[in-house]
Amino acid sequence: MQYEAPQTLDAAVALLADARGAARVLAGGTDLLVQLRSGAIEPDLVVDIKRIDELKKITAEDGGYRIGAAVSGAELGEHEGVRALWPGVVEATELIGSTQVQGRATMAGNLCNASPAADSVPAMVAADATARIVGPDGVRDTSVRDVATGPGQTSLGRGEIVVSIFLPARPARSGDAYLRFIPRTEMDIAVVGAAVSVSLDDEGTCVAARVSLGAVAARVLLVDEGARVLIGTKLDDDALQALAAAASAACSPINDKRGTIEFRTDVAGVLARRAAQTAFERAKG
């Protein structure tokens, strides 16, 4: 295995594009090193992107924020601006692993690891976030929804790197929230994750909503029906029940060591409802 820590994006892309064998990007490394140590992967090249200055930054852009691919969860959590604009995305990212893992793990890494149970991804999907990808053919922006194509699989081409996540501007009276179910209070992988983002009009009626679920399908889901039943309501009990039903209906989970189909389907509804309530409270301010 060859280890490289280039200082420019161009150098990183060139290394990856020219790699002869399997190549991996190292951001926080909290997934990569585990896979490396267990022998699950045997890359010929690892490209550490933490020495590239522009990937270490959070920058304000068009009323939103661009978060570099090498920004750790701890650094994101310390950024007052992002916290205020997208509290649900920040809390989702901060749920990844322990304090120690937070010191390293990144949103972009969480996205590219392509686990359906990734905590930050449903929150990013609910936020309608965009991933900026740089590769041998230049720069492209894509919805975060389109990065992971299945468990451990991404749409990234050879030599391509997710360099930043863009969280867009949002109207006043908006709020988001993410909740996950784990058996313990910390340190587990989500058995179910639910993110909801809502925007309200001056009357407090929901005018826009996005609902996303994790760990209930091969990919993180965007539940359009969940958003539809919220829009036009003040998130009264009927709307929340309809949301729970829509969320459960959208699930196509598996039985595994972390949960059953039945459990995940049930709890997805419960969490979607609870996350919507929190998002609603935040939107009301």
Place this chain on the structure above:
Amino acid sequence: MSQIHVSTTLNGDPVEYLCEPDETLLDVLRDRLGLTGSKEGCGSGDCGACSVTVDGRLVCSCLVLGAEAQDREIETIEGVAQGENLHPLQQKILDHAALQCGVCTPGFIVAAKALLERNPDPSETEVRYWLAGNLCRCTGYDKIVRAVMDAAQEMRGA
């Protein structure tokens, strides 16, 4: 596979070493630099026994490559006491009998020190969630949490 030369700062001292590209910082500390205070309990970032700080940031050294330490500042359990003076956290862990086997203790001290440097007056809940990545199988955490709270109080001069 050729080895990588790394220059870094370890507990305040300049250090140089050669390591394999796939070797972790924990392996380097333990096997190359003889600092065995950081322990490998899991090798997957789930137990916190290998906790160190890199540029002041708390991490699991089993999830950091040795090669990544170039030009960083690494602090380990071996750097916590100053000469013959124990850090208040070390003393309070002893006073509260907040260890049984003691294998997780270095990781807890490094992690708790990082907490108190950021938050000198944490609540019990904040202590518990900050330390959730440090597993202890012996104590049930009770005496550890009490020791950390007590050390925080002493360090605040209260």
Place this chain on the structure above:
Amino acid sequence: MLDKTKDPVAERDFKVVGTRPVRPDGVDKVTGRARFGADISAPGMLVGKVKRSPHAHAKLVSIDTEKALALPGVKAVVTRDDFAENKKQCDVLRNIMAREKVLYDGHAVAAVAATSATVARKALKLIEVEYDVLPHVIDVDEAMKPGAPLLHDDMITKGVDPEPETASNIAQRYEFGHGDVEKGFAEADVVVERDFKTAAAHQGYIEPHACLASFTPDGQGELWCCTQGHYAIRGFCADLLGMDISKLRVTASEIGGGFGGKTTVFLEPLALALSRKTGRPVKMVMSREEVFRASGPTASTSSRVKVGATKDGKITAGEAEFRYQGGAFKGSPVQFGAMCAFACYALENVKTVGYDVVTNRPKQAAYRAPGAPMAAFAVESVIEELAVELSIDPVELRLINAAEEGDQSSFGPTFPRIGLVETLEATKAHEHFSAPLGPNQGRGIASGYWFNFGGATSVSLNIQPDGTVALAVGTPDIGGSRASMSLMAAEELGIAYEKVKAIVADTASLGYNEVSHGSRVTFASGLATIEAARNAKKILCARAAKMWEIPEEAVEWVDGHARPAGANAGDFEPMSLADIAKVAEQTGGPISGHQEHNASGAGASFATHMVDVEVDPETGRAHVVRYTAVQDAGKAIHPSYVEGQFQGGAAQGVGWALNEEYIYNDDGRLENPGFLDYRIPVCSDLPMLDTVIVEVPNPGHPYGVRGVGETGIVPPMAAIANAVSAAAGVRMTELPMSPPKLLKAINAKKANGSA
């Protein structure tokens, strides 16, 4: 609570015992200096690694090591061919290295020694193993069925008359009890009968198994390892390697948790064999995955319990059948489970039956009160249901039936002075008992019993010229025992705690010491320490007598001083230990006290735990919000470490109750061999764990000590199950009570209309 008229030892006024000084190994452990199993190296050291079976059950057809040996840096490979058949250690031999068959996922098939970990890992991949895969069985009830895949075709069930003619997976049947249970049930007004299941839990020590072996061409060996019993390790290794016991010196490193799991060999004989073959030191360390797959978890169990009682709460009969699978070899702790099940109760009619069953899982190792927690979970759940049915407070119901001194235990012997009633009374008196509960919260209570072992013990106490004392014990310190030994030595000699330094000596320095298990260390090594100190005091008195030129009998030891007594009283200035030690060279040479014995008089410990649990009815998540552990310690030598034992037992019980389990897939492979999905409690999962130390002195120990290490894990699962059941309104009979299981039960109850 403590009846001093009944217990002469309780009247004793302790000076040092009962205080809470800093432990002697403390500073090393907070500074990172303490050396654990993996923390030592040797010049020229090789790295050893193990190749393990991916199959749950297969014939081991062939092992080809040629390609691995050809890899540069590989120095040796050992397989079954490197170990001679050993009738005495037949199962241990087959567990450390598969012979005819592999019997579980993770079973060792070869070990390699190489110049680096990287080379060793590559070499493992080059070892070619041919397997003939066989059907496997994981579940205990499945394994007992006729026609189940057989692990050992010569396993004829013992304890059954007449002896079965065909082999099965049932190694042995046990039976305990007395009276006539049928008659007892006929006398009952209420009978509760339930089935229970518990999953296999792992001890979960944070330090993986590790050792460093060095074997020289003249046949001498040295071994450094993390173990609860280095004498036992020496015995196993010498036997498996065919060497003289005296030629193998084993040093116990600091041990990063054991809880029973480090009482046998895994890597040690392999490291010695590799060292013998290469002539170089070999270090071996398990990965966490290996710890889960190939060291010893405890048994998973299946059981049925039936208890009958009269309207006024008198239990008329208790009956139970326990089925424990202990992995691939005989020796599950079902015997202890069947013995402890009803130990809390004075019963006229009681019968327990236990079946020791083998399955395609790693061989179980002892885990804290082996066998008792699963039995207590079942019995104490039924006792709770009985209390509900009878509308009697669960503590009252236990008090009505509690075993006391003079009662015949359910497993045979008559109890000496015991403290169950005192723990129940202390529970009732605790503020927690009547504290209000919040919404969706329930309170559970359970009691538990565990033995206390004595056994072979050897201690040496050396008085130094400056009046300090070096104490050498042979029981690895798994929870602060060097502090408690030092306290007892100081107490007995009448000197300050700081004057005593206790160490754990290697196997060449002391006589045989039984393993640190069975809650025996503070009792048995403590007893030997006190006796060694008493022997030293005799010599100290004799030396003073010699200087004073009076008879030895005319000198007594009081408050750390030799003092002339009887007719000579007041004739000479008393001499302190330091005074006598200073001139020891002139009065006859060094002064030491020794004690070698089989400790008897161990005192069992009872506990009662009380816990509040909050259940989220929509997700099935149970969270412990308050916990109080009450236990009889006999006499707490170092109360902080006694509390620590109670708290540790409770915390492990929380894990076992709510989330910990071995999960196997259809191929018999372990699905969760890591701390990510084998979910031990983390700091934020638990509240503070309150403790109450009850002290009903053990008449078999001069200070009244009872073993306290294990009893604390006996009541928690039942207490938590009772609390969860109260909070959720459904009776949970399977461990762990993980969220999917609990939510399913809650939803099923809802679907049945709140019937």
